[in-house]
Amino acid sequence: MRNAAEAAGKPFIYLSEGVSNKTFDEALQLAGRPACVFSGVLCGRATWKDGVEVYAKNGLDALEAWLKGEGVENIRRVNKRLSAAASWRAFYGDAAKSTPAR
Numbered sequence: 862m863r864n865a866a867e868a869a870g871k872p873f874i875y876l877s878e879g880v881s882n883k884t885f886d887e888a889l890q891l892a893g894r895p896a897c898v899f900s901g902v903l904c905g906r907a908t909w910k911d912g913v914e915v916y917a918k919n920g921l922d923a924l925e926a927w928l929k930g931e932g933v934e935n936i937r938r939v940n941k942r943l944s945a946a947a948s949w950r951a952f953y954g955d956a957a958k959s960t961p962a963r
Contacts, residue, residue, distance in 0.1 A: 862888075866897045872949035877904035882911070882935040886942060893945030900949045902942075908935040 865873075875892055877885045885907040892899050912932055916924035 862892050863894070863896045866892075866899060872900040872952045874901040874903055875899055877902065877907035879906040879910065882907050882938060886938045889939070889942035889945075893942055898947050898951060899945075900952075901946050902939060904939060908932065908939065 875889065880888075885904060889902065891897070909928070909932055912924050912927045915927045
């Protein structure tokens with residue numbers, strides 16, 4: 862991840878690519894090390910895919926309960942790891958502050 866961060870040269874985000882929330886959390890933990898500068902994440906399935914089986918086996922009420930419990934915890938884990946993310950401005954320094962919005 863450090864090599865990817867050094868090679869990027871521009872702000873980038875990590876994609877969950879549908880891995881489990883546990884796997885994504887572990888990857889973000891590695892990405893959060895000081896030498897690995899990233900700007901965020903794009904994730905969907907890593908946060909909700911386990912709920913599909915819950916719904917298929919036990920119905921809507923079970924899914925809603927899962928979302929309120931484990932689903933929320935999945936999002937919290939991702940959010941916790943995002944504390945290591947850096948603004949895209951960190952890649953460009955103060956020059957980004959003087960660039961007019963378009």
